[in-house]
Amino acid sequence: MDRYERVPIREESREDRLERFALIDHPYLLEEAVLEGQRCLECAMPYCVQGCPITQDCRGYNVLIGQRDFDGAARLTLRDNPLANVLCKTCYHFCEDDCIMAGRGIPIAIRHLKQAALQYGKSDLQYVPAKRKEERIAIVGGGPTGLMAAWDLAVRGHPVTLFEQEGFVGGQINTIPRYHLDEESLKIDLARWRNLDITWVTGRRAGVDFTPKGLLAEGYEAVLVSIGASKPRELNIPGEELPGVYHALPFLLAMNAQPGGLFGRTGRRVVVIGAGDVALDAARSARRLTKGGEVLLVYRRGPEDMKATPEERSGGEIEGVRYIFYRAPKAILGEDHVEGLVVERTAHGPPDAKGRRTLVTVPHSEETIECDMIVVAVGEVADVSGFDPDYDFKFSSMGWPEGKRPDWMTDVEGVFATGGRSVVHAMGAGERAAAAIDAYLAKKHGRAPEPRPDPFGGADPPPPTPPGYGGATWTP
Numbered sequence: 001m002d003r004y005e006r007v008p009i010r011e012e013s014r015e016d017r018l019e020r021f022a023l024i025d026h027p028y029l030l031e032e033a034v035l036e037g038q039r040c041l042e043c044a045m046p047y048c049v050q051g052c053p054i055t056q057d058c059r060g061y062n063v064l065i066g067q068r069d070f071d072g073a074a075r076l077t078l079r080d081n082p083l084a085n086v087l088c089k090t091c092y093h094f095c096e097d098d099c100i101m102a103g104r105g106i107p108i109a110i111r112h113l114k115q116a117a118l119q120y121g122k123s124d125l126q127y128v129p130a131k132r133k134e135e136r137i138a139i140v141g142g143g144p145t146g147l148m149a150a151w152d153l154a155v156r157g158h159p160v161t162l163f164e165q166e167g168f169v170g171g172q173i174n175t176i177p178r179y180h181l182d183e184e185s186l187k188i189d190l191a192r193w194r195n196l197d198i199t200w201v202t203g204r205r206a207g208v209d210f211t212p213k214g215l216l217a218e219g220y221e222a223v224l225v226s227i228g229a230s231k232p233r234e235l236n237i238p239g240e241e242l243p244g245v246y247h248a249l250p251f252l253l254a255m256n257a258q259p260g261g262l263f264g265r266t267g268r269r270v271v272v273i274g275a276g277d278v279a280l281d282a283a284r285s286a287r288r289l290t291k292g293g294e295v296l297l298v299y300r301r302g303p304e305d306m307k308a309t310p311e312e313r314s315g316g317e318i319e320g321v322r323y324i325f326y327r328a329p330k331a332i333l334g335e336d337h338v339e340g341l342v343v344e345r346t347a348h349g350p351p352d353a354k355g356r357r358t359l360v361t362v363p364h365s366e367e368t369i370e371c372d373m374i375v376v377a378v379g380e381v382a383d384v385s386g387f388d389p390d391y392d393f394k395f396s397s398m399g400w401p402e403g404k405r406p407d408w409m410t411d412v413e414g415v416f417a418t419g420g421r422s423v424v425h426a427m428g429a430g431e432r433a434a435a436a437i438d439a440y441l442a443k444k445h446g447r448a449p450e451p452r453p454d455p456f457g458g459a460d461p462p463p464p465t466p467p468g469y470g471g472a473t474w475t476p
């Protein structure tokens with residue numbers, strides 16, 4: 001086999017994709033995985049590992065799979081990565097972008113090899129905590145940032161309490177459509193937290209039921225705020241409150257809970273407003289709702305400005321999403337249900353003071369796009385209502401609150417805050433925050449900060465917390 005050619009990955013056909021709300025990518029067969037693993041060049045300088053926000057040793061598991069050691073590959077994967085089942089299906093694989101083979105052919109299918117490691121290797125491994133420490137730590141928010149921080153602190157021996165406003169943890173992972181992530185994967189991963197000293201408190205909302213400062217007063221010695229950005233940004237146009245208008249996150253969450261069923265009459269013509277990954281997820285999910293119908297994605301700028309990944313965009317094209325560019329929403333029409341979206345044409349205006357292209361609306365260019373469902377996917381912001389101003393959060397460009405200091409501590413001593421733009425970035429942020437909290441507590445109690453121990457209780461520790469993902473130096 002030519003080393004520069006990837007072992008092909010099979011996908012569902014267009015027809016099957018629209019018929020079933022199921023995974024698109026098929027896993028490698030065992031022999032295919034071995035062949036793909038053998039393509040790895042075992043680079044002395046593993047850019048793939050360095051490009052990963054959690055420095056997952058992907059070079060290591062590629063090589064082990066090439067040697068048919070699937071148990072070793074699974075152990076190595078899980079050593080660094082307790083959300084491996086989720087990531088082997090959803091990660092945007094920054095490792096593959098940095099793979100040296102990308103310059104010579106097609107990068108190693110590192111994400112699919114992770115899946116093979118877990119599928120063909122012994123992967124029901126349990127983590128064990130190090131010797132118990134006394135300092136209690138609270139984590140607010142159970143998305144991947146909070147989960148990873150809880151894991152990293154608990155394997156260091158800290159007792160952790162994780163507070164989550166919903167009745168379930170996982171955060172936005174729960175909104176990822178079933179054609180990218182099946183329901184089982186998150187469940188399998190979460191079971192790995194079982195042996196650790198973590199108290200899970202669900203259905204409690206910071207800012208309403210308790211505050212981070214209140215947790216310090218109760219005796220927690222450090223608090224991590226990892227609440228993400230899950231409040232939908234609104235369009236603020238007339239008609240947004242009409243039945244039939246959904247915001248993307250509740251829409252996707254409901255689709256995952258009960259595909260199609262919650263929406264009564266399925267949309268015959270659905271308009272999705274936005275052009276990022278979440279908008280594409282909403283549009284592609286809507287395609288699965290509208291058999292024989294139509295899904296239109298409306299964006300106020302052109303194709304070159306779309307933020308969605310190439311994979312999401314081509315997925316949308318294959319599945320028949322129609323793109324309408326240079327239209328800005330102006331109003332939503334309808335009496336007791338949405339009937340149409342009024343849009344105005346847009347065009348590029350003169351550059352602004354910073355030289356960026358501005359957008360202007362074209363006078364007298366209104367038109368109405370008839371539809372019976374609209375999904376608004378124009379971003380999210382953090383909801384910090386009920387948090388007092390003392391924390392003085394800064395907000396990332398994607399909305400989540402962060403502490404202003406390099407280690408993400410806020411203006412309230414002992415309270416840290418962070419988040420991430422993808423699952424693996426969020427995990428990297430959680431890992432950094434855990435290291436910062438451990439260092440803060442070590443200093444306070446006059447002991448040395450602890451490196452991360454081998455989470456399986458052996459003598460094979462994971463790599464140190466990755467450099468370059470610290471607050472001050474990292475622009476997510």
Ligand SMILES: Cc1cc2nc3c(=O)[nH]c(=O)nc-3n(C[C@H](O)[C@H](O)[C@H](O)COP(=O)(O)OP(=O)(O)OC[C@H]3O[C@@H](n4cnc5c(N)ncnc54)[C@H](O)[C@@H]3O)c2cc1C
Pocket residue numbers: 090091092140141142143144145146163164165166169170171172173175176177180204205206207226227228229230249252277278281383400418419420421422423424426
């Ligand atoms: C539709 C969709 C698809 C995505 N697809 C992918 C993908 O394929 N691959 C990928 O890598 N990334 C994907 N992402 C991005 C990824 O899910 C996020 O970057 C990641 O979940 C952020 O993690 P987080 O822990 O910082 O925040 P979140 O995941 O938002 O978690 C925050 C948690 O805090 C809780 N919370 C909020 N406020 C409070 C409060 N006041 N009190 C208590 N708890 C609170 C929330 O309920 C939530 O559980 C997707 C996101 C969306 C929305």
